Amino acid sequence: MEPSEGKGSTEGVQKPTPASATRPEPVEVSKEETVAEKPAKTAEVKTEKAQPTPRPKRKPSDIDVEKKVENTKEDMPVVEKITVGHVHLSGCTGCLVSFADNYEGLFKILDDYADLVYALTLVDVRHIPEMDVALVEGSVCLQDKSSVEEIKEAREKAKIVVALGGCAAYGNITRFCRGGQWNQPQMESYVPINELIDVDLYIPGCAPTPQQIRNVCIMAYLLLKGTDEQKELAGAYLKPLMDLAQRGDEACGCDLMYDVINQGLCMGCGSCAAACPVRAVSMEYGKPNIDRDLCIKCGACYAQCPRSFFNFDVMNEFEGISELIKGVME
Amino acid sequence: MVLGNYKSVVAARSTDNEILKGAQDGGIVTQLFAYALEEGIIDGAIVAGPSDEPWKPEPVIATSKAELLAARGTRYTLSPNISLLKEATRSYGLDRIGIVGTPCQMQAVRKAQLYPIGMRDVPDKIALAIGIFCMENFPYQGLEAMVEDHCNVKLESVKKLDIGKGKFWAYTERGAVAQIPLKVTHKYEQPGCHVCLDYVSNLADVSTGSVGAPDGWSTVFVRTNAGEDAWSKAIGAGCFETKPIEEVKPGLDLVKKLATDKITKNQKTLEARATFGVGKGLRNPYI
Numbered sequence: 032m033e034p035s036e037g038k039g040s041t042e043g044v045q046k047p048t049p050a051s052a053t054r055p056e057p058v059e060v061s062k063e064e065t066v067a068e069k070p071a072k073t074a075e076v077k078t079e080k081a082q083p084t085p086r087p088k089r090k091p092s093d094i095d096v097e098k099k100v101e102n103t104k105e106d107m108p109v110v111e112k113i114t115v116g117h118v119h120l121s122g123c124t125g126c127l128v129s130f131a132d133n134y135e136g137l138f139k140i141l142d143d144y145a146d147l148v149y150a151l152t153l154v155d156v157r158h159i160p161e162m163d164v165a166l167v168e169g170s171v172c173l174q175d176k177s178s179v180e181e182i183k184e185a186r187e188k189a190k191i192v193v194a195l196g197g198c199a200a201y202g203n204i205t206r207f208c209r210g211g212q213w214n215q216p217q218m219e220s221y222v223p224i225n226e227l228i229d230v231d232l233y234i235p236g237c238a239p240t241p242q243q244i245r246n247v248c249i250m251a252y253l254l255l256k257g258t259d260e261q262k263e264l265a266g267a268y269l270k271p272l273m274d275l276a277q278r279g280d281e282a283c284g285c286d287l288m289y290d291v292i293n294q295g296l297c298m299g300c301g302s303c304a305a306a307c308p309v310r311a312v313s314m315e316y317g318k319p320n321i322d323r324d325l326c327i328k329c330g331a332c333y334a335q336c337p338r339s340f341f342n343f344d345v346m347n348e349f350e351g352i353s354e355l356i357k358g359v360m361e
Numbered sequence: 362m363v364l365g366n367y368k369s370v371v372a373a374r375s376t377d378n379e380i381l382k383g384a385q386d387g388g389i390v391t392q393l394f395a396y397a398l399e400e401g402i403i404d405g406a407i408v409a410g411p412s413d414e415p416w417k418p419e420p421v422i423a424t425s426k427a428e429l430l431a432a433r434g435t436r437y438t439l440s441p442n443i444s445l446l447k448e449a450t451r452s453y454g455l456d457r458i459g460i461v462g463t464p465c466q467m468q469a470v471r472k473a474q475l476y477p478i479g480m481r482d483v484p485d486k487i488a489l490a491i492g493i494f495c496m497e498n499f500p501y502q503g504l505e506a507m508v509e510d511h512c513n514v515k516l517e518s519v520k521k522l523d524i525g526k527g528k529f530w531a532y533t534e535r536g537a538v539a540q541i542p543l544k545v546t547h548k549y550e551q552p553g554c555h556v557c558l559d560y561v562s563n564l565a566d567v568s569t570g571s572v573g574a575p576d577g578w579s580t581v582f583v584r585t586n587a588g589e590d591a592w593s594k595a596i597g598a599g600c601f602e603t604k605p606i607e608e609v610k611p612g613l614d615l616v617k618k619l620a621t622d623k624i625t626k627n628q629k630t631l632e633a634r635a636t637f638g639v640g641k642g643l644r645n646p647y648i
């Protein structure tokens with residue numbers, strides 16, 4: 032659709048497709064004194080005219096950030112936290128839920144290691160701020176102007192951009208969209224964020240696991256704020272996930288054939304079958320067999336395969352690293 | 362270091378005759394899991410169970426000693442034990458998983474813990490990972506050819522398969538013994554084994570194999586805190602008799618030699634892969 036120039040009535044129509052149905056409305060911050068509030072729910076899309084409401088002079092984001100600093104807990108370690116944001120594009124919020132599924136671990140991360148400075152679902156900040164790490168969930172809809180703007184802005188504002196989950200990294204199920212859905216039938220082109228911006232790190236999977244997100248958060252913290260030794264470990268840990276971001280933005284169970292079996296590398300462990308969220312991989316005589324109709328293109332199987340990457344420098348330290356992760360989460 | 366990190370190494374065998382009867386070597390794997398199950402160190406163990414084809418293993422989650430016993434012995438073909446790792450925490454609801462596997466499968470377990478990309482809730486639930494030594498493995502049809510075509514024995518009638526003393530052995534139910542030199546079996550090896558850089562399951566909690574120990578005994582490396590905890594309790598409970606590795610023949614030197622041979626050979630394969638084509642190479646998973 033043609034994005035409307037005005038901030039008034041048509042603004043509300045420009046809203047999410049089913050693929051991004053749970054995505055909260057991004058509210059554009061405008062310099063104008065009065066701006067139409069977008070209807071909060073898609074149900075209200077048919078409203079003839081949104082009610083113009085007076086805006087406060089200060090952006091809500093400014094207020095919120097200040098408040099956060101005041102609220103910093105006293106028993107927090109003296110070290111600085113990193114700032115993390117969750118950028119929600121065309122995804123189902125499953126990635127964010129997965130992050131939250133660290134339960135008390137999430138609070139630990141937010142108390143001691145990371146300030147959540149942006150997350151439309153959880154934080155009352157309406158405009159992408161500067162941040163250390165942007166966790167981007169969902170693919171970009173090319174017909175949704177605000178999504179395109181948002182991903183570009185995330186790249187400008189974040190030191191590290193992480194494609195969180197299959198949709199951001201590989202398109203995942205949004206790859207199958209052909210448009211025609213209500214209430215935005217013209218929205219039909221969904222691309223992994225890598226097609227529009229440079230991405231630093233991939234966390235594949237649908238949904239990505241709470242533990243993998245936790246590990247990346249901890250390692251990102253150590254990389255930015257740790258001792259020299261911790262920086263080195265974190266760098267080594269994150270490298271294969273950074274390499275995945277360079278490898279490309281198309282994923283399929285077929286990768287097990289192209290990049291493992293066809294390369295003479297498969298040893299029949301079955302990690303791929305365990306990793307697949309839709310049971311598209313079964314083991315037949317010790318080798319993966321892919322039901323290609325079932326595959327949703329999340330990239331978990333290949334990334335989990337010990338023969339996609341296996342960094343001995345990190346793996347040999349598995350006991351120490353597992354204890355370190357356990358320790359920082361306590 | 363070709364033998365990996367370890368806290369101690371001994372020669373050992375189970376004190377349970379029922380376990381020893383069908384075990385491959387000293388019954389270390391079955392005995393240690395049976396003890397761990399009884400003591401609640403694990404809730405269940407992923408092992409290579411029987412299937413409806415002879416000598417073709419099917420990964421199973423054993424939650425009883427009977428199921429562990431049914432999975433005794435080495436099957437020289439692929440048993441994708443890792444395929445059940447996530448399932449064990451879900452359908453089976455295990456909080457403390459035991460798992461046995463080859464060195465590459467121990468690598469898979471550790472990758473699942475450190476990079477749980479598709480392994481939700483698995484990392485904190487690995488209680489006891491027992492690794493076995495492994496020089497190579499074979500696709501099922503390769504094993505079939507080795508046993509039926511080369512040894513001239515029907516797979517159905519085989520009681521035990523073994524690799525030792527430079528030969529591949531097939532023992533039948535009726536007492537016949539067939540053997541072929543390993544150079545005949547090489548061509549049936551799984552290609553993925555030729556880039557494998559681990560012989561003695563360096564990443565396991567406890568790892569074990571026949572090499573180094575006398576017939577009917579096993580060499581056992583205790584590697585991690587979890588491994589040491591389970592092993593020392595099992596020793597305390599009288600599950601195993603042990604001998605210092607220095608006092609047995611052929612001893613650790615042979616283990617070291619075979620590990621070095623394997624790693625050196627496969628390092629060369631990796632190097633050759635790097636220049637396999639003309640100005641093009643094959644992928645190296647380790648860089």
Ligand SMILES: Cc1cc2nc3c(=O)[nH]c(=O)nc-3n(C[C@H](O)[C@H](O)[C@H](O)COP(=O)(O)OP(=O)(O)OC[C@H]3O[C@@H](n4cnc5c(N)ncnc54)[C@H](O)[C@@H]3O)c2cc1C
Nearest residue numbers: 384385386387388389390391409434436495496570571572
């Ligand atoms: C393919 C292969 C190659 C091996 N190569 C060597 C070698 O070169 N040198 C050496 O010393 N030892 C080797 N072993 C290990 C050895 O054969 C014994 O498995 C080991 O000593 C354990 O014997 P045990 O009596 O303690 O175990 P048991 O009590 O007999 O239990 C064996 C356990 O291993 C599991 N198992 C059997 N087959 C497989 C399989 N294919 N994949 C995963 N798990 C399996 C069983 O389910 C069982 O739980 C190899 C094993 C395999 C599977």
Ligand code: SF4
Nearest residue numbers: 297298300301303336
């Ligand atoms: S995960 Fe294991 S079985 Fe699957 S492709 Fe990789 S090596 Fe083969």
Ligand code: SF4
Nearest residue numbers: 284307326327330332
């Ligand atoms: S086969 Fe399964 S794990 Fe692999 S990309 Fe497809 S859906 Fe994802």
Ligand code: SF4
Nearest residue numbers: 465495497498554557
């Ligand atoms: S040789 Fe290595 S890759 Fe092959 S089965 Fe044994 S441990 Fe796995």
